[in-house]
Amino acid sequence: MSAVGGQRLSFRVLASDGAARRGEITTPHGTIQTPVFMPVGTLASVKSLTTEQLAALGPEIILCNTYHLMLRPGIDLLEQLGGVHRFMGWDRAVLTDSGGFQLFSLASIRKIREEGVEFRSHIDGSAYFLSPERSVEIQSRMGVDIAMAFDECPAYGLSKGEVEKSMELTHRWARRSLAARRGSALFGIVQGGVHNDLRKRSAEEISGMDFDGVAIGGVSVGEPKHEMQEVVRFTAPLLPADKPRYLMGVGTPEDLLEGVAAGIDMFDCVMPTRNARNGTLFTSLGKVSIKNARFAADPRPLDPHCSCVACRTVSRAYLRHLFLNGEIAASVYNTIHNLSFYLDLMRSIRQSIASNSFGSFRDAFVSRLSSGDEEAKA
Amino acid sequence: MSAVGGQRLSFRVLASDGAARRGEITTPHGTIQTPVFMPVGTLASVKSLTTEQLAALGPEIILCNTYHLMLRPGIDLLEQLGGVHRFMGWDRAVLTDSGGFQLFSLASIRKIREEGVEFRSHIDGSAYFLSPERSVEIQSRMGVDIAMAFDECPAYGLSKGEVEKSMELTHRWARRSLAARRGSALFGIVQGGVHNDLRKRSAEEISGMDFDGVAIGGVSVGEPKHEMQEVVRFTAPLLPADKPRYLMGVGTPEDLLEGVAAGIDMFDCVMPTRNARNGTLFTSLGKVSIKNARFAADPRPLDPHCSCVACRTVSRAYLRHLFLNGEIAASVYNTIHNLSFYLDLMRSIRQSIASNSFGSFRDAFVSRLSSGDEEAKA
Numbered sequence: 110m111s112a113v114g115g116q117r118l119s120f121r122v123l124a125s126d127g128a129a130r131r132g133e134i135t136t137p138h139g140t141i142q143t144p145v146f147m148p149v150g151t152l153a154s155v156k157s158l159t160t161e162q163l164a165a166l167g168p169e170i171i172l173c174n175t176y177h178l179m180l181r182p183g184i185d186l187l188e189q190l191g192g193v194h195r196f197m198g199w200d201r202a203v204l205t206d207s208g209g210f211q212l213f214s215l216a217s218i219r220k221i222r223e224e225g226v227e228f229r230s231h232i233d234g235s236a237y238f239l240s241p242e243r244s245v246e247i248q249s250r251m252g253v254d255i256a257m258a259f260d261e262c263p264a265y266g267l268s269k270g271e272v273e274k275s276m277e278l279t280h281r282w283a284r285r286s287l288a289a290r291r292g293s294a295l296f297g298i299v300q301g302g303v304h305n306d307l308r309k310r311s312a313e314e315i316s317g318m319d320f321d322g323v324a325i326g327g328v329s330v331g332e333p334k335h336e337m338q339e340v341v342r343f344t345a346p347l348l349p350a351d352k353p354r355y356l357m358g359v360g361t362p363e364d365l366l367e368g369v370a371a372g373i374d375m376f377d378c379v380m381p382t383r384n385a386r387n388g389t390l391f392t393s394l395g396k397v398s399i400k401n402a403r404f405a406a407d408p409r410p411l412d413p414h415c416s417c418v419a420c421r422t423v424s425r426a427y428l429r430h431l432f433l434n435g436e437i438a439a440s441v442y443n444t445i446h447n448l449s450f451y452l453d454l455m456r457s458i459r460q461s462i463a464s465n466s467f468g469s470f471r472d473a474f475v476s477r478l479s480s481g482d483e484e485a486k487a
Numbered sequence: 488m489s490a491v492g493g494q495r496l497s498f499r500v501l502a503s504d505g506a507a508r509r510g511e512i513t514t515p516h517g518t519i520q521t522p523v524f525m526p527v528g529t530l531a532s533v534k535s536l537t538t539e540q541l542a543a544l545g546p547e548i549i550l551c552n553t554y555h556l557m558l559r560p561g562i563d564l565l566e567q568l569g570g571v572h573r574f575m576g577w578d579r580a581v582l583t584d585s586g587g588f589q590l591f592s593l594a595s596i597r598k599i600r601e602e603g604v605e606f607r608s609h610i611d612g613s614a615y616f617l618s619p620e621r622s623v624e625i626q627s628r629m630g631v632d633i634a635m636a637f638d639e640c641p642a643y644g645l646s647k648g649e650v651e652k653s654m655e656l657t658h659r660w661a662r663r664s665l666a667a668r669r670g671s672a673l674f675g676i677v678q679g680g681v682h683n684d685l686r687k688r689s690a691e692e693i694s695g696m697d698f699d700g701v702a703i704g705g706v707s708v709g710e711p712k713h714e715m716q717e718v719v720r721f722t723a724p725l726l727p728a729d730k731p732r733y734l735m736g737v738g739t740p741e742d743l744l745e746g747v748a749a750g751i752d753m754f755d756c757v758m759p760t761r762n763a764r765n766g767t768l769f770t771s772l773g774k775v776s777i778k779n780a781r782f783a784a785d786p787r788p789l790d791p792h793c794s795c796v797a798c799r800t801v802s803r804a805y806l807r808h809l810f811l812n813g814e815i816a817a818s819v820y821n822t823i824h825n826l827s828f829y830l831d832l833m834r835s836i837r838q839s840i841a842s843n844s845f846g847s848f849r850d851a852f853v854s855r856l857s858s859g860d861e862e863a864k865a
Contacts, residue, residue, distance in 0.1 A: 198800035
């Protein structure tokens with residue numbers, strides 16, 4: 110067992126299968142089995158679900174969003190109300206991003222200086238400031254189990270020189286984030302765009318700091334999928350073996366399998382919850398759009414291999430009916446199903462690693478998906 | 488025990504307290520304790536809830552909507568899929584309205600003849616036809632436990648002559664509905680607007696027919712509250728004592744207490760579910776708008792006397808946060824709470840009748856509401 114971060118967090122690898130690892134992270138709010146997928150609860154709510162419904166799906170950790178929560182309801186209020194766990198009635202682990210990613214994608218006006226970022230809320234234009242110190246302070250005041258270092262997340266398509274400059278700022282901010290670490294465990298973030306030499310420098314730099322875990326950031330920002338996969342395959346092995354490795358903002362079921370194969374332990378993505386609200390559902394036979402007319406009279410469960418409440422209790426025809434008519438329950442059923450699909454996938458991945466059969470599980474899953482894309486539509 | 492309608496439905500009064508009665512309706516899908524409030528599931532979905540969530544709240548019967556379901560998903564499809572129970576995964580009782588009310592409030596173009604009503608869908612303008620025979624047939628094909636006779640629901644403000652003419656059509660349609668009765672139990676509907684002599688004639692006419700229950704229709708159509716209450720107080724005692732009495736589309740918690748006091752056994756209303764989505768919540772201390780700024784930092788449960796999941800697990804501040812930010816979970820929590828409030832109220836009403844204390848329960852409830860309206864806002 111390789112404990113990092115003292116009381117804050119411990120991590121141990123329980124089994125390996127090639128680069129894929131089956132592990133366990135212990136936090137003040139319980140133990141997390143890895144590889145793990147973290148549902149996204151941007152505003153302290155995993156969209157469409159009550160906290161009770163979410164808990165019933167079994168995730169051991171969720172992700173909340175520093176940028177959004179500092180705007181609404183505000184950090185003073187959140188702290189006064191006892192932190193994010195009490196606020197949403199959630200007694201398992203919470204990880205927060207640092208605000209870096211949202212600043213560079215949402216804030217309407219921002220001014221980046223060495224010190225930090227001045228920005229205006231995308232909601233009402235009011236002025237805010239985030240810096241490494243401020244972000245880490247905020248995350249600690251929210252009482253989260255795992256905070257993320259404050260980073261700059263460069264857009265895809267910048268010149269290599271710009272990406273390098275941004276990466277170096279991220280490194281200086283990483284040191285300042287670490288110096289500001291308080292109650293929560295803190296993960297560093299590797300940047301470097303799609304450039305292997307920059308990723309290598311960043312991995313070495315961040316791995317050399319006393320973080321409780323290390324994340325790969327700056328992916329899923331518009332780059333082609335093969336470039337993202339190449340970054341992950343190249344970077345993951347460069348990260349410390351005795352700390353959790355977190356691939357931020359990824360991804361599809363296939364991306365999770367690729368990430369695990371590269372040695373990633375943690376994932377988060379809005380895809381299952383956002384797609385659910387748009388009527389795009391993940392099944393063991395491929396992705397389907399529930400509004401498709403072929404489901405109109407289909408009495409079968411959405412996914413015969415799923416035991417979620419949508420698949421146990423109602424038909425494809427009913428799910429289509431709810432979605433087409435804008436019923437709120439459509440989002441609820443669809444979110445439950447998509448999250449169940451993701452969480453079930455992670456359970457199967459963990460089992461396959463433990464039984465040294467991850468490779469064959471991955472091949473079978475992907476080939477079922479690609480052959481099944483047609484079947485799911487039949 | 489006074490069984491009506493043969494196999495279809497039986498009703499017995501278990502206790503009385505003045506005109507208020509505590510009873511039991513037995514249907515093919517279970518026994519219903521009365522007085523009962525039926526949550527509204529217009530499109531075979533009680534808005535915002537999965538069927539599993541709805542069942543956990545404990546209602547023994549819900550109301551679905553013939554007009555809406557014949558438009559979407561359509562009756563042929565619904566029948567092919569095994570009826571409304573199987574469609575939504577609901578194994579308790581279902582009552583459907585006959586379409587009469589919606590025809591007169593929603594259909595974009597309609598042509599009323601003695602035979603029935605030609606109308607165009609408010610959604611896509613396509614042409615439909617409803618008649619007593621067609622409505623009863625549709626309700627039976629959906630497999631509902633209780634169907635409603637097809638009636639004309641006159642708008643408030645018509646001349647007495649027009650209301651009388653409409654009532655007489657409703658009576659002729661009632662006879663035709665009854666002649667068309669098939670698998671489902673069938674309730675007649677008393678009309679007559681706000682005119683006591685018409686209500687008396689209608690009550691006598693409908694009570695004289697072999698229905699399984701009798702409803703008061705044509706209220707909550709825009710008339711002042713005191714006129715509605717007068718209609719109920721006047722009409723309810725004129726209905727058969729050995730059949731369930733149903734007050735359609737009513738109402739506020741106070742309206743339910745008034746209705747029970749007049750001898751009503753069944754109620755339905757969109758108020759708890761619709762208000763929930765608008766952020767208006769019923770509490771034991773009065774109605775509150777959850778978006779109010781005074782809840783911003785309020786760590787207390789919404790209603791200290793409620794044990795629903797919203798009141799057990801999250802604060803007023805959190806409910807306000809979800810609502811203000813348009814989170815879908817706001818509708819879910821709010822709907823669970825408002826329906827819990829209504830269903831708890833009906834449980835308390837039934838207990839108070841059984842213990843001969845309905846009058847004092849009603850007085851205490853109403854006085855707590857009126858004194859508490861301020862307190863709830865404090």
